[in-house]
Amino acid sequence: MKRIISGIFIILFALVSMACQSPLAPDQGGEGPAKTEEATEAPVVTDEPTAEPTEEPTEEPTEEPAVGVADLxxxxxxxxxxxxxxxxxxxxxxxxxxxxxxxxxxxxxxxxxxxxxxxxxxxxxxxxxxxxxxxxxxxxxxxxxxxxxxxxxxxxxxxxxxxxxxxxxxxxxxxxxxxxxxxxxxxxxxxxxxxxxxxxxxxxxxxxxxxxxxxxxxxxxxxxxxxxxNGYPEGLELKRDMELTVVNEDGSLGEKITVPAGETIAPYETDGESYVDVRTPDGRIGRAEVKISTGDEWCIYINGVNQDEYANIPYAD
Ligand SMILES: [Ca+2]
Ligand SMILES: [Ca+2]
Incomplete structure (x- = not known):
């Protein structure tokens, strides 16, 4: 009977000893509870403002100028x-x-x-x-x-x-x-x-x-x-010398020339009020000054001279 009791105590002692052993803590080499999530990084707080401040106060947008349609x-x-x-x-x-x-x-x-x-x-x-x-x-x-x-x-x-x-x-x-x-x-x-x-x-x-x-x-x-x-009149035979200033190809004015009486000039271009360009017998373009008197004193002057003195001018009927 003593042996049986002694055996029971040995078994109980062994069970109690097992029950009292706590699992090893992680820092003791054991595994701790599994982490379910990685820890999120804390937001970095800075002193910088999140947006640049606007220098100008906000204004109402100005009305766009109305734009038309090219070539309308x-x-x-x-x-x-x-x-x-x-x-x-x-x-x-x-x-x-x-x-x-x-x-x-x-x-x-x-x-x-x-x-x-x-x-x-x-x-x-x-x-x-x-x-x-x-x-x-x-x-x-x-x-x-x-x-x-x-x-x-x-x-x-x-x-x-x-x-x-x-x-x-x-x-x-x-x-x-x-x-x-x-x-x-x-x-x-x-x-x-x-x-x-x-x-x-x-x-x-x-x-x-x-x-x-x-x-x-x-x-x-x-x-x-x-x-x-537009090619009209085709040519005017000069009755007196006509002084001209050559118009260069780039539009600038060049040397002064004189087309003598008896030669023929052909009107080429005008601004309708201050000058007339004519083609000279040698093919150059020369400019003469124009002045127009209106009203009762109606007259067109070329280089200060009544244009009728330069040629037989073909007027409309
Ligand atoms: Ca309207
Ligand atoms: Ca317009």
């Missing part, structure tokens, strides 16, 4: 109203060119421009015209204006063109008039940069049509290029 050219079809914003104020305006036929050569044309903003309506009548054409143009896409241009002929060669353009205050229309014949078609396209093709009758060294490129700006019609003599 809307032909006015007779009797058909065109809706377009002529002054870029965001309100549509209307343009109408209509015809009233009274007879074969007895037509009236009426141009009506009705601003959507309520400023004054333009009604421009063209009486007894053979023909009348019109266009809405954008001669300068950056000036927030469109131009309404009409062109008509009332006598055989008596061309007139008119332009209407909203004035600077936006309260009405400026009107301009010139004696141009405007050509805008497939052969003579309009562009904002190059303008329109135009003919203008002039009497410098003879009555003739001068061809040039023109446009309309805030001061009205203007020529963008010199006016070219």
């Amino acid at each position: 050219c809307m032909p006015l079809e007779l009797g058909k109203e065109v809706t377009v914003d002529l002054d870029f104020d965001g309100v549509d305006d209307t343009v109408l060119l209509r015809e009233e036929r009274h007879g074969e050569y007895d037509n009236d044309y009426i141009l009506t421009i009705t601003p959507g903003s309520g400023s004054n309506t333009i009604e421009y009548p063209v009486a007894n015209a053979y023909d009348c054409q019109g266009w809405v143009l954008d001669c300068d896409p950056a000036d927030s204006r469109l131009e309404v241009v009409i062109d008509f002929v009332q006598d055989s060669e008596d061309y007139t063109c008119k332009a209407f353009r909203v004035n600077a205050a936006g309260s009405g229309f400026d009107e301009y008039e010139e004696g141009y014949c405007i050509l805008i078609d497939g052969e003579h396209p309009f562009t904002s940069e190059g303008g329109f093709t135009a003919d203008r009758q002039h009497d410098i060294l003879g009555t003739t049509d001068l061809r040039f490129s023109g446009a309309v700006g805030e001061n009205g019609f203007k020529a963008l290029t010199p006016m070219s003599y």
Whole structure:
């Protein structure tokens, strides 16, 4: 019996000893509880601001200047109203060119421009015209204006063109008039940069049509290029010596020359008011000064001399 009890104690002691052994701590070489996640790095706090401060206070965006459409050219079809914003104020305006036929050569044309903003309506009548054409143009896409241009002929060669353009205050229309014949078609396209093709009758060294490129700006019609003599008159025999300043190929002025009486010059280009360029017998281009007296004292002076003294000038009848 003593042996049995002794054996039980030995077994109990062994069990208690096992129960009292704690698992080894990790720092003792054992495995600790498995980490479920890597530790996240703490955010780095710096003194730097997260965004650069703006130097200027925030402003409302300024209104973009209204920009037109380069080369815009809307032909006015007779009797058909065109809706377009002529002054870029965001309100549509209307343009109408209509015809009233009274007879074969007895037509009236009426141009009506009705601003959507309520400023004054333009009604421009063209009486007894053979023909009348019109266009809405954008001669300068950056000036927030469109131009309404009409062109008509009332006598055989008596061309007139008119332009209407909203004035600077936006309260009405400026009107301009010139004696141009405007050509805008497939052969003579309009562009904002190059303008329109135009003919203008002039009497410098003879009555003739001068061809040039023109446009309309805030001061009205203007020529963008010199006016070219279309080969007419072909030549003028000088009755007296003509002093000229040679125009070099780069446009600069060169030496002074004299074309003697008896030689023939051919008008070449002019600005219509201050000079005329002629082709000399040896093929060079020479420039003479022009002055035009108007009214009762009408006279064209070349180098200070009445142009009639230089040649038999072919005027129109
Ligand atoms: Ca408008
Ligand atoms: Ca414009």
